[in-house]
Amino acid sequence: MTTNQLTMAIANKLTHYFPNIPIHPATDSTISNPDTKGITYRLFSAQLTRERSDRFVQSHAFEIRWLETDHIPETLPDELFEALETIDVEGTPYRATELRWETENDTPRMLVYYTMRTTKVSESAATMQQLEQRPTALKLRENN
Template identity: 70%
Template sequence: MTTDQLTKAIASTLKQNFPNIPVHPASGGTTLVPKTQGLTYRLLSAKLTRERSDRFVQSHIYEIRWLDADNIPEDLPDRFFEALETIEGEGMPYRATELRWKTWGEIPKLWVYYTMRTTKVSESSSPMQHLERRPTALKSPYE
């Protein structure tokens, strides 16, 4: 799964699990001043590490923020955990390897870590083929 596909799966999951709450991608910058209510999501980090010549580890960290600091539901961390612990992408479930709930200033946030192992599929080589031998008539150099 690509980073873009994972981001779309997270956005879709948030919209399904919080249907009456606006879900927005976070705008650029490191500080976020909430001018609206709802949720924002953004990719904090994406890394691809080689384990072996044909195996890789993809690591992604996403930040989900609740924007209405005056109206934080008591069960918000539990709802985030339930929604994002396992997401569906490309017809396969992806499980978060870590979920961290934090309150930073007035804005609560959740960091979600997804780690995937992928294997590079090498092109299959065609099996060895048999050569066909045909006898050829040799002409004598003296003819």
């Protein structure tokens, strides 16, 4: 799974869960424009850590912002928790490891963390060849 696939899954989930609210990828213009309404999303951080030679931990943090600081629905945090607790990426469900609702500079936001373990698949080694064994007949010679 790629970071882009995860980001698209979050965008799709927000669009599906909030059909009457505009959903935007976060850019400087959407955040700084006071006329923009709705929800923005962006990748906040991504990290890949090696556990063993063939196993890794991927951690992604996403920031979800509500753009109308003067009108925050009371149920918004609960609805975002419910919407983003589990997302589907190409048929595989991923559960958030942490969801945190906070206010930064009077702008409400939710931080959502997804962590998954991946295993590097090594190339298949050549399989052992099968040996074929044939019985041999020994002829004994008589000495006269």
